[in-house]
Amino acid sequence: MVVGAGIGGIQASLDLANSGFKVYLVEEEPTIGGRMAQLDKTFPTNDCSMCIISPKLVECGGHPNIENLTYSDLIDLKGEPGNFKASIRRRARSVDESLCTGCGECINQCLVGNRVYLDVKVVEPVLPEDERMAVNEILDKHKKSRSPLIPVLQDINSHFNYLPPPVLKYVAYKLNVSLAHILRVATFYAFFSLEPRGKHIISVCMGTACHVRGGERILEKLEDELGIKYGQTTEDKNFSLDMVRCIGCCALSPVIRVDERVYSRVRYNTVMDVVSKYG
Template identity: 45%
Template sequence: MSRIGVFICWCGANISYMVDCPKVAKEMYRHPNVIFSTDYRYMCSDPGRDLIMNSIKEYNLDRVVVASCSPRMHEKTFRSFSQAGGVNWYMCEMANIRDQCSWCHSNYDKATQKAIDLVLMAIAKVNKNKPLTKMKAPVTNRAMVVGGGITGIQAAIDLGIAGYETVLVEKTPSIGGKMAMLDKTFPTLDCSACILTPKMVEVAQNENVTMHTYSEIEEVGGYIGNFEVKVRKKARSIDEDECTGCGLCASNCLVKNIAYVDKKRRAIELEPADLEKINNIIKNYTASADNLLAIMQDIQAEYRYIPQDILRYVAERLNIPAAQAYNIATFFSIFSLTPKGENVVNVCLGTACHVKGAPMIMDALERELGIKDGETTKDLKYTLQSVRCLGCCALAPVITVNGVAHGNLKSGDIAGILKQYA
C-alpha cells in the first residue's frame, strides 16, 4: 500500500484568504493512503522544504502531493524537495488550488470544498504513479507539420527559423486552408488575406522548410524522436518548377474543384414532409442568393424558427456557403434559430412608445408571462420580444400579438389581452 504525504500551501494570503487550508489538510486523512497531511504558509520556502523532507523521512512516505500554485511555477521545486527527501522525481504531484481555485472564486465555503476535491484528484493520480528514471535517447532533429492551414504554416515557419529541418504536408493543391476562404477574421475584422498571404510566401521561401502539397500521410510509425512517416505525393502531371500557380488549368478543368469538396461532410437528410414544404417555398422564387432573405422569411413564418438542417439545405439549393445563410439568420432580428412560441408578442420600443410608457408595458408583460424580453415560455405558448417601431406611433404604446396590433395601452390592460390568446 502506498504512503502519501499531502502538503497544503497558503501562498501567503493568496490561497488562504479564500480557502480554509487547515480544513483541507485535515480532510485528506479520510483517504486511506494518506499517512500525513499538513498546511504551511509558504511551502516553497526553505522551512517548507525542510517540512517536506523531514516528513518524508519521519513517516516513510513514498508519494507526495503539494497543493499550491501552478505546476508551471513550482513543480520542479517540489519534485526536487521530494527527491532530496528520497522520493522518486515522478512520485510528486501538484494540485493547483490557487490559479484554479482561490483566485477565481468568491465564496469561501464553496472554494474550500473545491480545493478538497482538487487535492483528492491529485492524490488519486499520484496513487497510480510509478517510479521512473531519466535516460537519454538519440533523436532525429527534424520536424514534420501535417496540414498547411494557418496554424501549420506558422508552426513550419517557427521551426524553420529555429534552424530545424521541417517538412510541411498538405493534402490540397495549395496551402492556406480555411483562412484562405475567409474575408475577415474575428473579432477585429482584420483582412484575412493580409495575415495569411505573407505567411504563405514566408513558409515557401524558408530554406529549412520543404513543402509537399497535394500529398497525404499514408503511414506513421516509430516513436517520439524517431518517427517514420510515409507520404504519398499525388500525381499532378505538371512540372512543378515551371508552374507559377496561375490557376488557368484549374479554371479550364472539366472536373474542377474536386479537390476542395469535403466528402466527409454530413449529408443533409430532411424528413419527407419538411423536404416537400421547403421545396414548395423555394419553388416560388428563383433559386439564387438574392432570394435568400425572402425564402428564409417564408421558412421562419412556416416553422416559427429556422431549423439547422433546413438552413443548410437552403444554402445548398441556392448554391451559397452555409456560413452566408447562417450569417443572415443571425444578423436579422426576425430570424430565430430556436423555436418561437405559438403566440408572438411584439412590444414596440420606438421613441413615441418609449416616452409614452412602453418600458412599463414591457415590465407588465414580463411579470404576466414570467419571462424576459426575447424569451419563450417553457410550454412554447408565448414569445416576448421587443421591436423597434411598428409604425403605429400615434397609438403609443403599442404591442402586437401574432401581428394584431393593440394600441393606447396601460399596464393594466395586459392581462386582459393575454387572456384572449390563452
C-alpha cells in the first residue's frame, strides 16, 4: 500500500507494480496527481509539470497491478513489516465510477450552481452603458463559438487592459456560467489580470537561458528606473512590469517583451532606450 498519490506516491506505486507487486494507492483527494498537477513549471529546469506527470497519471490509472483508492482515508494500521492490516474508509462520490468518463457534466448539473432547481432570482448585473456595449459586442463576436469563455476573456482583457470584476459578473450572467468558474480560468493564465494594468506591459524573461545571460540584472534595472517591483504598475499607469518563463527565443537571450513586441539581446545599459520608445 502506498499512501498519498502525489508524484512521489505515483512513482513508488509504478515501480512496485512494474516489479510484480499488487499496489493499493490511497489518496484522500478525489484524484491522483497531488500538488504537481497544479503547477505550471518545475524548479530548477522550468520543465512543464503536466508533461512530466501526465504519462505517469495515465499509466497509474490503467495499471493492472494498481488499485487506486481515491477520496479515501487510512483510518487504522496494525501489524508489523510484512504483515500489516490497514483499514481504509472510502468517501461517497455520489457518481457511478464505473460509468464516469470524466466529461465534467456533473459539475454543470450540480444543484449548488443550478439556478433552475434552486429557483434563485438572478438579476442582470449593472454596468456603465459604454462598458455594457463594449462587452456585449465582444460576447456577440464569440456567440457562435462552442467554448467562448477564453476568447471572451482575452478580448475583455485587451479592451480594458485587465478583467474588471463587475464585467466578469456580467459575463457570468450572460454566458450562464458560474463566477467561480470564470475566476478559476482568469487566475490560471498569467496573461489575465484582475488588477488594473499599465498601458504597456513589459515582460522580462526569466527562463533559464535569459536568467544566466543577465535577465535578473535587467529586471533590477527596470525596477529601479520605473520605481516599481515586478507585478506592479507605475503611478501614471503607463507601464506594468511582469516576469515570464521563456518566450521561446532562447538563442536571442536575454529578451524582454513590450506588449506584443519582443526585444532580443537586451543589455543592462540599453534596456531603458527600448522602454523610452513607449513614452
